[in-house]
Amino acid sequence: MSAHSPLAVEATGLVKSFGETRAVDGVDLAVGRGSxxxxxxxxxxxxxxxxxxxxxxxxxxxxxxxxxxxDIVEEADAVRGAVSLTGQLASVDEDLxxxxxxxxxxxxxxxxxxxxxxxxxxxLEAFGLLEAxxxxxxxxxxxxxxxxxxAASIVVTPDLMFLDEPTTGLDPRSRNQVWEIIRALVAEGTxxxxxxxxxxxxxxxxxxxxxxxxxxxxxxxxxxxxxxxxGSGALHVRLLDPEQRLVAEQVLGRELGGVTLGADPAALSxxxxxxxxxxEAVAELTRAGVRVADFSLGQPSLDEVFLALTGHTADExxxxxxxxxxxxxxx
Amino acid sequence: xxxxxATQAAPTPTADPAAVRKAIxxxxxxxxxxxxxxxxxxxxRGMLKxxxxxxxxxxxxxxxxxxxxxxxxxxGGAIAGSTGEYLDYILPGILVMSVLFTTVYSGIxxxxxxxxxxxxxxxSLPIWRPSPLVGSLLGDSVRYLVAGTVIILLGLLLxxxxxxxxxxxxAALALVVVFAFGLSWVFTTLGLLLRTPNAVMNAGFxxxxxxxxxxxxxxxxxxxxxxxxxxxxxxxxxxLATASRGLMEGNADGGDIAIVLTVAAVLTAVFAxxxxxxxxxx
Ligand SMILES: Nc1ncnc2c1ncn2[C@@H]1O[C@H](COP(=O)(O)OP(=O)(O)OP(=O)(O)O)[C@@H](O)[C@H]1O
Ligand SMILES: [Mg+2]
Numbered sequence: 001m002s003a004h005s006p007l008a009v010e011a012t013g014l015v016k017s018f019g020e021t022r023a024v025d026g027v028d029l030a031v032g033r034g035s036x037x038x039x040x041x042x043x044x045x046x047x048x049x050x051x052x053x054x055x056x057x058x059x060x061x062x063x064x065x066x067x068x069x070x071d072i073v074e075e076a077d078a079v080r081g082a083v084s085l086t087g088q089l090a091s092v093d094e095d096l097x098x099x100x101x102x103x104x105x106x107x108x109x110x111x112x113x114x115x116x117x118x119x120x121x122x123x124l125e126a127f128g129l130l131e132a133x134x135x136x137x138x139x140x141x142x143x144x145x146x147x148x149x150x151a152a153s154i155v156v157t158p159d160l161m162f163l164d165e166p167t168t169g170l171d172p173r174s175r176n177q178v179w180e181i182i183r184a185l186v187a188e189g190t191x192x193x194x195x196x197x198x199x200x201x202x203x204x205x206x207x208x209x210x211x212x213x214x215x216x217x218x219x220x221x222x223x224x225x226x227x228x229x230x231g232s233g234a235l236h237v238r239l240l241d242p243e244q245r246l247v248a249e250q251v252l253g254r255e256l257g258g259v260t261l262g263a264d265p266a267a268l269s270x271x272x273x274x275x276x277x278x279x280e281a282v283a284e285l286t287r288a289g290v291r292v293a294d295f296s297l298g299q300p301s302l303d304e305v306f307l308a309l310t311g312h313t314a315d316e317x318x319x320x321x322x323x324x325x326x327x328x329x330x331x
Numbered sequence: 332x333x334x335x336x337a338t339q340a341a342p343t344p345t346a347d348p349a350a351v352r353k354a355i356x357x358x359x360x361x362x363x364x365x366x367x368x369x370x371x372x373x374x375x376r377g378m379l380k381x382x383x384x385x386x387x388x389x390x391x392x393x394x395x396x397x398x399x400x401x402x403x404x405x406x407g408g409a410i411a412g413s414t415g416e417y418l419d420y421i422l423p424g425i426l427v428m429s430v431l432f433t434t435v436y437s438g439i440x441x442x443x444x445x446x447x448x449x450x451x452x453x454x455s456l457p458i459w460r461p462s463p464l465v466g467s468l469l470g471d472s473v474r475y476l477v478a479g480t481v482i483i484l485l486g487l488l489l490x491x492x493x494x495x496x497x498x499x500x501x502a503a504l505a506l507v508v509v510f511a512f513g514l515s516w517v518f519t520t521l522g523l524l525l526r527t528p529n530a531v532m533n534a535g536f537x538x539x540x541x542x543x544x545x546x547x548x549x550x551x552x553x554x555x556x557x558x559x560x561x562x563x564x565x566x567x568x569x570x571l572a573t574a575s576r577g578l579m580e581g582n583a584d585g586g587d588i589a590i591v592l593t594v595a596a597v598l599t600a601v602f603a604x605x606x607x608x609x610x611x612x613x
Binding site for chain 2: 052055056057058077080081083084085087088089090091092093094095096097100104105107108109110111112115119122123125126127128129130131132136147152154156157177180181183184185187188190
């Protein structure tokens with residue numbers, strides 16, 4: 001087999017259903033060696049299911065995929081030798097200490113006991129976990145747990161690493177640390193497939209992005225291309241008085257366009273490419289008598305990406321068509 | 332100890348990207364572990380869990396200890412005429428019961444494990460596929476030994492004097508543990524079929540409880556109604572209890588031992604592959 005494929009991941013037409021739910025519905029992916037590839041999608045889009053197929057944990061119902069040229073079904077063992085998985089649920093053993101977790105994995109990967117201990121110590125030190133090494137993982141903070149999780153994934157440096165929402169639930173500082181670690185991994189030649197719900201994260205890290213929705217890839221490209229198709233930024237405004245949202249919507253629609261209403265009844269955003277345009281728009285709101293609690297300029301949120309790409313927002317996504325809750329919200 | 336200084340002043344430690352890069356770039360590539368080594372490593376994992384949460388052993392020892400005390404002193408006089416005689420009868424039986432109850436926990440532990448992300452990591456490693464299962468059952472066997480030992484020590488304390496001496500006791504313990512190993516595959520299968528640890532516990536004890544009470548663990552089947560007696564006589568738990576009594580007293584029947592080992596082998600042959608297959612797909 002062509003173990004020297006230039007692609008780290010090559011998937012065609014992957015399908016996986018759970019009962020009635022088509023979790024993954026014909027996904028194609030091509031990830032070059034040494035890159036970070038982002039898979040961006042809302043809850044239930046099929047990100048985790050895709051990763052689990054690629055990591056040989058579940059078999060696809062249809063379609064095929066190769067990891068460094070090895071078929072994920074026919075050559076599962078070769079695939080397992082090349083990848084490691086940092087799952088959405090922390091893939092570490094909560095009932096063991098951090099050190100024991102790393103030694104356990106070292107042993108399972110074939111290190112002799114002294115070498116496994118040495119590798120564990122090296123990783124604990126590098127990931128800032130030496131102090132917590134003897135504590136049970138269930139007492140770790142979210143950030144520490146994530147770091148340990150990633151450390152566990154590189155006990156033997158993988159050629160391809162799957163990271164499933166590595167920063168969901170982390171504070172900004174912990175998130176930045178995880179990003180630093182991911183960059184370090186790529187600098188050393190590991191390919192990374194990163195699932196995320198944050199456009200910002202994909203933008204910060206990824207060389208290429210696939211946006212998936214209801215099990216299908218709905219857009220693909222570099223972060224730049226994607227943002228260009230969405231509008232490069234957004235003005236987010238929160239009002240003191242939700243009653244005024246209608247007026248605010250009209251003003252922002254006139255000034256900027258592309259208004260989306262947030263789930264918060266006092267919040268709305270509008271697409272906006274330049275800071276001075278945003279400042280004018282906020283001034284215009286004040287002139288119209290709308291009282292603004294706060295505002296910020298940011299990258300388009302996943303909602304906005306989805307609105308631009310699909311015409312519906314992410315939280316309208318429902319796995320079952322004709323879901324009554326969905327209907328109610330639409331009404 | 333300067334824990335004070337550490338908790339007060341030290342800034343929260345963070346990852347050091349340079350050190351991370353260094354750790355990554357060293358790229359060690361050990362060769363894969365053997366099936367045995369992987370299974371033993373998982374056995375070690377089981378031991379560590381016992382070490383960190385020794386209370387889990389209490390669960391499986393306190394109940395049998397209570398049974399020994401309760402049955403011996405409460406019912407001993409009524410059932411066997413004297414507490415001493417009844418202790419001789421019931422102790423090997425309680426040994427069987429206490430170890431077999433522990434096997435249910437193998438299924439519960441497996442089910443609990445599956446809800447955690449760590450199993451996905453294990454399953455994405457290039458190791459012998461059933462090694463997590465075999466390993467945790469090996470680890471569990473140590474728990475069976477502990478549970479069994481507690482009962483035997485309690486018995487000795489209460490005046491039980493096995494006729495066959497320490498050798499007989501060890502042989503009985505070994506037989507019970509081997510049978511438990513076979514039976515535990517039934518509960519790991521259950522652990523993979525049912526949704527929650529609680530469901531496994533309920534279903535497990537719903538099976539093992541009546542089977543234990545409808546055996547000769549507590550009463551001589553000759554005193555039972557005929558239909559019931561017939562069932563009790565063929566119940567493998569009765570045969571195991573009889574064989575254990577025999578081994579401890581030095582008058583074991585080879586046929587009983589053979590039946591026990593055969594049942595254990597059949598349970599393993601049927602349920603181990605089933606467990607492995609379910610585990611692969613879980
Ligand atoms: N084991 C399973 N059994 C039944 N349905 C499942 C299973 N795993 C996933 N699904 C369903 O498949 C769909 C896709 O789920 P998946 O976990 O892949 O989404 P995701 O993109 O990772 O979402 P999230 O951002 O919430 O992690 C969902 O509707 C989910 O309910
Ligand atoms: Mg997911």
